Amino acid sequence: MPPQTRSAWTRTLGQLAIVLAVALLVGFALGHPWPALAIAALGMSAWHGWKLHGLLLRLAARQRVAPTGDGGVWNELDRLVHRGQEDMRGRNRRLVEMLRAYSAAAAALPDAVVVLERNSQRVRWFNDAATGLLGLRYPDDIEASLGERLQPLPLSHWLAGGRRAEPILDAASPVDPAVRLSLRLIPYSDALWLLVARDVSKLTRLEQMRQDFVANVSHELRTPLTVVHGYLDMLDPEDQPEWAPILDEMRRQSLRMTQLVEDLLTLSRLEAQDGVADEHVAMDSMLVTLRREAEALSQRRHEIRVDDDAGIDLLGSTRELHSAFSNLVANAVRYTPAGGHVAIVLARSEDGGATLSVRDSGYGIPAAHLPRITERFYRVSTSRSRESGGTGLGLSIVKHILHLHQARLDIESEVGRGSVFTCRFGPGRVIARDRAGAAPSPVEQP
Incomplete structure (x- = not known):
C-alpha cells in the first residue's frame, strides 16, 4: 500500500x-x-x-x-x-x-481505401481517393451497399468470397473506363473488410508496351536468323577442315537463337490470349506422342515410363497443352543424368479433376529457387542450361498455358533426388474417355 x-x-x-x-x-x-x-x-x-x-x-x-x-x-x-x-x-x-x-494519412493516400461491413458489404468509411477512382460520394454512400453502388464492377460475387476470394481483382474504374484498377480485399477485423483500389493504368500500358516490343523484335529477328542459318548450311567444312569446329559452333548458336525467338513469340502470343478453345484433347494419343519425344531426346540414356490409369481426356487446346507437356518432359530428360528415369503419370484428383505429373531422378532444384523457377529467363544454373540448350522460357510458357486452361503448376523438388512437375486441372476440364467419340490423331512434331 x-x-x-x-x-x-x-x-x-x-x-x-x-x-x-x-x-x-x-x-x-x-x-x-x-x-x-x-x-x-x-x-x-x-x-x-x-x-x-x-x-x-x-x-x-x-x-x-x-x-x-x-x-x-x-x-x-x-x-x-x-x-x-x-x-x-x-x-x-x-x-x-x-x-x-x-x-489524415489515409485521406492523403493516392489509393482508394474503403472500410465496409463483412456481412452486409455496406460502406462504413472511405477516403478522398475513393471519390476519384470509385465514384463514392460523402455522405450519400455511407451505409450504402458497395456492390450495388459500384454496379459496373463485378464486386458482389468477389466480396461474397471473403477470405476465400481471389486476392486481387483487375477491373476498369466506374468513373473512367480508361483507368485500370487493381482491387485488393484485406481482412480488417471479424466484422469489417478493408478494400484498397490502386490505379495501375500506367503499369498496364508499360506491360503492353513491353509485350509489343518483345513480339516485334522477335518477329523482326526471324528473317536475319533464317538467312544466317541458310548461309551456314551452304558452307562445306570439307573445303576448309580447320573451320569445321567454328562452323559447328555457329550452327548451334544460330539454332539456339532461333529457338529463343520462337519461344519469345510463343510467350507473347500466350500473353495476348484471353482464353483457349474447348477442344477434345485425347490424352491416350497425347501420352504416346510424349513418350516418343522423350525417347528421341533421351537416345536410350534414360528409362522412360508412362502411366495412364485415369481413363479421361481433357478440354482445351491440343496444340497448347502438347507444348506445355512437351516442355516439362524435355526438361526432365535434359536435367536427368544418364541412367536415370523419367515418368509421365496421368491420374484423377480427389476433387474430380485431373493431374499430369512429370517425375525425374535428376539433379533437383534448391528450395530457394522454387518460387522464381517459372519466371522468364530465370535459371538455376546458367552453365547447365546452356549445355542442355535451354532458353529459360519453357516453364514460363507452361505456366501461361495452364493459366489459360484454369489450371496450375505445382513443383516439388529435392537436390540430388529429382523433381516432380504436376499440372492440375479442375473438374470442368475433365471428360470421361468412354463418352468422347473418336479421338484426335497424335500431335506430331513440326
Whole structure:
C-alpha cells in the first residue's frame, strides 16, 4: 500500500476511534454508555454512506471528482479517482490525436481505401481517393451497399468470397473506363473488410508496351536468323577442315537463337490470349506422342515410363497443352543424368479433376529457387542450361498455358533426388474417355 494511502487509512481509523471514545464517555456521564456508543456508530455509518452515495452520483454523471482536502480515506479515494480520470482523459486525447493522424494519412493516400461491413458489404468509411477512382460520394454512400453502388464492377460475387476470394481483382474504374484498377480485399477485423483500389493504368500500358516490343523484335529477328542459318548450311567444312569446329559452333548458336525467338513469340502470343478453345484433347494419343519425344531426346540414356490409369481426356487446346507437356518432359530428360528415369503419370484428383505429373531422378532444384523457377529467363544454373540448350522460357510458357486452361503448376523438388512437375486441372476440364467419340490423331512434331 502506498504511504499516502496508508496515512489516509490510519487517519480515518483514528477519527473513528476518537468519535467512538467521546460517545462512550458521554454515555458514561449520562448513565447509558452502550446506547450512546451505538448511536455514534450509526452516525458514522450514515456519514460514510452519504459520502459513498455522493461519489457514486458523481461517477454516474461522469463528473470530475476533485479531492476534498480533509486528509481522510475519502479524500484519498477522491484523489485516486481523479488521477484515474486524468489518466483516462490523457489516453483518450492521445487516441483522438492518433485517429486524426491516421485518418489524415489515409485521406492523403493516392489509393482508394474503403472500410465496409463483412456481412452486409455496406460502406462504413472511405477516403478522398475513393471519390476519384470509385465514384463514392460523402455522405450519400455511407451505409450504402458497395456492390450495388459500384454496379459496373463485378464486386458482389468477389466480396461474397471473403477470405476465400481471389486476392486481387483487375477491373476498369466506374468513373473512367480508361483507368485500370487493381482491387485488393484485406481482412480488417471479424466484422469489417478493408478494400484498397490502386490505379495501375500506367503499369498496364508499360506491360503492353513491353509485350509489343518483345513480339516485334522477335518477329523482326526471324528473317536475319533464317538467312544466317541458310548461309551456314551452304558452307562445306570439307573445303576448309580447320573451320569445321567454328562452323559447328555457329550452327548451334544460330539454332539456339532461333529457338529463343520462337519461344519469345510463343510467350507473347500466350500473353495476348484471353482464353483457349474447348477442344477434345485425347490424352491416350497425347501420352504416346510424349513418350516418343522423350525417347528421341533421351537416345536410350534414360528409362522412360508412362502411366495412364485415369481413363479421361481433357478440354482445351491440343496444340497448347502438347507444348506445355512437351516442355516439362524435355526438361526432365535434359536435367536427368544418364541412367536415370523419367515418368509421365496421368491420374484423377480427389476433387474430380485431373493431374499430369512429370517425375525425374535428376539433379533437383534448391528450395530457394522454387518460387522464381517459372519466371522468364530465370535459371538455376546458367552453365547447365546452356549445355542442355535451354532458353529459360519453357516453364514460363507452361505456366501461361495452364493459366489459360484454369489450371496450375505445382513443383516439388529435392537436390540430388529429382523433381516432380504436376499440372492440375479442375473438374470442368475433365471428360470421361468412354463418352468422347473418336479421338484426335497424335500431335506430331513440326
